[in-house]
Amino acid sequence: MKTMDLQELEKRFQEKIDKEIKIEPNDWMPDEYRKTLIRQISQHAHSEIVGMLPEGNWITRAPNLRRKAVLLAKVQDEAGHGLYLYSSVETLGADREATIDDLHSGKAKYSSIFNYPAVTWADIGTIGWLVDGAAIMNQVALCRCSYGPYARGMVKICKEESFHQRQGFESLVTLCNGTPTQKAMAQDAMNRFWWPALMMFGPSDDESPNSAQSMKWKIKRFSNDELRQSFVDATVPQAEILGLTIPDPNLKWNEETGHYDFSPINWDEFWQVVNGNGPCNKERIEARTKAKEEGMWVREAAMAYAEKRALKKTA
């Protein structure tokens, strides 16, 4: 293709984006746009799937049948989100299994929050409230993402995530109105999940190299720091309703900015966890790799059977 043509295509592409016209799978798009989306959507899909593990741990130990059913339904929703997202990745020409192999080899990342352990029942409510809450902040903005299939998938995902966030909050209301032991369990979970939840928005804007281009392409609508601030502002009053203390001595309302101030984030911890040194990185990837390896014969059987059926039909 001639350089002029390419420039013209890029210009038309950007014009569509500027006019808020969605980009669809068969439309022309810059390679970098495609690559960015494949990376972002597949990482989002991996996060949903890896995210099933800490919560899935508690399905067999849920304290009553209603909570067990709610948790089953929630984790099943996460698996469903993974499915839509892998399908979105496929519309960009990527292979689902290849992106999963990238997860297992460590090439592809997923949300670091799932490398923290879920050690008590209160963690389940806290994950719903804080982790799904933080995810919603990101995902509501993604409903307006310039890439059509991703944006549409996100609309459905957001509806379910906001349900999960409310379920998590409701579960914590029960704990916080319960016995001192239950309240202490909820506070302990808050202490462990607060900072990792804030880290979910990613590095600060000045440390986030891909952000500017993603904003121009309207894959991203708000910066990491803007989303993090919105999350803190929305969550502090909810913690007050629960009567839980946020583990940050510097957290206070700032009249001037109209936002809450909070302590600097421990970015060293963030990068350590991203790069494989979180408490559960190894266990999470091992569990996913094991599921794939141990399921190989099942997939082979399904393929072999389908082939036999097809042969019988043509015979």
Added chain:
Amino acid sequence: MKNEDLYNYVLRLGDDSLILGQRLGEWCGHGPILEEDIAMTNISLDLIGQAMSLLDYAGVLDGQGKDHDALAFLRFENEYRNALLLEQPNGDFANTMMRQFLFDAFRKPLYEKLLESTDMQIAAIAEKSLKETRYHLKHTSEWVIRLGDGTDESHQRAQTALDLLWRYTDELFFQTEEDTTLISLGMVPSMSEIKAEWSKTVLSVLEEATLVIPTNNWQFEGGRRGMHSEHLGFLLADLQYMQRAYPNMKW
């Protein structure tokens, strides 16, 4: 107790759903294919829902104000009445699908008959549960066929599962003398009718799957009388953990 015979009957139904639902939940996040991960937790969810309805009704028949949680979480091992089949460990995917299939093939005709129960509550629970169970049976039948007639490895695994689980199937049709009273009142069907339907389904699916019924036809029983395998204790340790460690709290 208001109606001990019916209580015992409903408790067996409720415990079957509860224990199998609990077992299937263990697969969550570890399924061989994402779609099957979803399918297994979906079946688990249906079974836990059925257990809630059935155990609530058992609590009503018991008349001591127990709800589904009191019955699900606060009994001792020998007070559970599920069939031994359902407490067997998941094993591999073939074992899980075979266990589920052998159970679904029993549950479907049972719910079809319970639909006509003279007890309105049982009929209502059967109506809701039958819709779910039809899907489960369709799903597991397809998998048993696919695995049996898939590759050599999947065939071998499916046959091993059948050989292992076959000896727990007779117990599904357990019937007490008290049940005969319920049968005469039109509240529940005779198990011989259910077994005939079950055999028909099982034989036809196994034939299509190219699997053979093991020649050793020794049958175990005990679960219906509270005599369980070693596996149930571990399952209950997980299931009851929170209620036992933190007694008398609302969750």
